Amino acid sequence: FELSLKLRLFIFTPSTILGIYLITKLPSAPLREWLATGTGLIASALNLFICLSSKDPFAGPYLVSMVPIIMFSNSVAQMRFFPALVMDSAILLMFGYGALELASPHNLPILLSAGFTLTSASVFTLYGCYTLERDERQNWLLHLRERLLLQELERANLHLDTVSRSDLLTEVANRRHFDEYMQLVWERARLDGSDISLMMIDVDHFKSYNDRYGHPEGDECLKEVAATLKRRLRRPGDLIARFGGEEFIAVLAGTPLTTAASAAERVRKGVENLNRQHASSPTHAVVTVSIGVACLRPNAPHASPAQLIAAADEALYQAKSRGRNRVFAFGTND
Incomplete structure (x- = not known):
């Protein structure tokens, strides 16, 4: 408990505060997303380290605490699909490693249930990230198409106005x-x-x-x-x-x-x-x-x-x- 408290209080919390501050200051959207990905991976790594360091024979099921990290990053932070896929894949690998290290006949059913829960949360939220990004891209393309059409319409109207005010043969005013x-x-x-x-x-x-x-x-x-x-x-x-x-x-x-x-x-x-x-x-x-x-x-x-x-x-x-x-x-x- 003491190690868990120190890690969360002196490492994870300051890192999270620093990450939130940098996210608000970074001008580049990709950098902000990868910073959020790194923050999620650090949080998951800390949970894995705490569980592996624990002497409690039932520490393995606590790996399920990785689920809120995935749900927050994919659903609340609404990360794009590729950074979310990278983060979720890394978290699943961490969970798999931790489950192999901490598995025992007593906690194996719970670990299997936790693994299924984590995998389900990852798949469902990744699908949400994918559909959100797809819709945003489609909306952007539709907006771009509409803007191009409006520009073309403005050029056509300007041309018609010019033609209506000019003599086509001599190119002077009519x-x-x-x-x-x-x-x-x-x-x-x-x-x-x-x-x-x-x-x-x-x-x-x-x-x-x-x-x-x-x-x-x-x-x-x-x-x-x-x-x-x-x-x-x-x-x-x-x-x-x-x-x-x-x-x-x-x-x-x-x-x-x-x-x-x-x-x-x-x-x-x-x-x-x-x-x-x-x-x-x-x-x-x-x-x-x-x-x-x-x-x-x-x-x-x-x-x-x-x-x-x-x-x-x-x-x-x-x-x-x-x-x-x-x-x-x-x-x-x-």
């Missing part, structure tokens, strides 16, 4: 995106008192270009014009959109009229310098554009986006009526 963006920058400019310039661009004699070179070449022409617009108008606040057919429109937030007119001239020269042949054009031997520019301050009386669009459209009409391949801006000289 009319819907332009209307939304125009309303957004209009409200912002109305609050801070800044200007909004609008640039309306039309490809000169595009119908005759399509008739002569075919629609595939016409599509390539629009792509090149759109690419030129994106290269020449690259400020973060600028938006380029396909307004319809061969017409493009550009929003230049916080830009006065003179600056917008200069940017429009760069666009015009950029398209002309593409040197894309246009034999059917009475204006020039290559593809050109006419550009109308208008500017408005949203906090001005009776100002509206529709008024600004109408002004840019009128400026474009003036550019086309004055010979095309030019920029016309209201408020500046031709």
Whole structure:
């Protein structure tokens, strides 16, 4: 009794307290599990040592005290299957060794019953560990599958949103995106008192270009014009959109009229310098554009986006009526 008390009080109890402390501090789950396995094996080894050291002829049946160790580790601590299997196998070997050493005609039936109880507890709790781990793995896989599906759905929705806001041919914004963006920058400019310039661009004699070179070449022409617009108008606040057919429109937030007119001239020269042949054009031997520019301050009386669009459209009409391949801006000289 005295040896048993000393071992439990001065070895097992401090070891258990230290193990519990380390389990709460270790960051790695596998390390925590193997530490719990080691604690269970130490407890079982102490019980075996106490029984083997005892002079009591009925000490052998006390090996059944290994059952609570297995039940606590597998059921309460809910160890994973493999560490639990290692621990249970070691405990069964300890029990077998202790039973062989302590067996006698008087305690053999009790040892056999204790062995059956220990084996049953091990098998049943191991099955519980296995099913628990299997269910956790299945739940994790289902959660991962659900998360991947949600990510794929988000990407698909983002793609659909991008497609719904972009012109598929020229890869610039479409009319819907332009209307939304125009309303957004209009409200912002109305609050801070800044200007909004609008640039309306039309490809000169595009119908005759399509008739002569075919629609595939016409599509390539629009792509090149759109690419030129994106290269020449690259400020973060600028938006380029396909307004319809061969017409493009550009929003230049916080830009006065003179600056917008200069940017429009760069666009015009950029398209002309593409040197894309246009034999059917009475204006020039290559593809050109006419550009109308208008500017408005949203906090001005009776100002509206529709008024600004109408002004840019009128400026474009003036550019086309004055010979095309030019920029016309209201408020500046031709």
